[in-house]
Amino acid sequence: MEILKLIESDHHIIQVKFMNVEKNSLFVGDIFQTISSMNVNIDMISEVMLEDEMRIDFTCSQDDQKNLDRALSLIRSKHPRMQIYQNRQVAKIKLESHEMKDEVGVAAMLFTLLGKHQIPLLQVTTSEVSISCVIPLEYVDLALSEIQNEYK
Structure with a gap:
């Protein structure tokens, strides 16, 4: 993607x-x-x-x-x-793109990717063009790295 x-x-x-x-x-x-x-x-x-x-x-x-x-x-x-x-031991990661509103499976990919690395989702909010997730602070670097690898 x-x-x-x-x-x-x-x-x-x-x-x-x-x-x-x-x-x-x-x-x-x-x-x-x-x-x-x-x-x-x-x-x-x-x-x-x-x-x-x-x-x-x-x-x-x-x-x-x-x-x-x-x-x-x-x-x-x-x-x-x-x-x-x-x-306070949490961080927010946010994925955003105006093209997300027409793309199927973005949330599925994100949740699957985080799940493969056993990164807990503590809170999720979405809009047509963004997904924001609260995750434990200790997983932020791993989550960002894996998301960036997926979206090269």
Whole structure:
């Protein structure tokens, strides 16, 4: 495949996971309003709908750690049932190309390639022209190398 125009990585991120989130748009809106009010710039957001609740993951820059901690403290006090986890030992890799929207199998190739090297996918977001993955920091160089080899 020769469609890939951009491969980038960001080693300077925090992944935040919210567990036991109420399935209610106003509840979710309040969470993100609290984060926004502390001037934290969120990058990737993904959610998983479970039977009685949801899980929400997002990423932000490590530069926002102080403000993030203040926001999470407020969220914990307002929503004590939720479990909140942070992980700084992660990185984001991003594949991007406008040609991806017309190319079949890009995600399949990426996930298979990462799987062959036992690189865990901690979070994935996509658009028509990009795939972003959060992976453990220790695998970033291997992942980038293998992706670049695949897309010579």
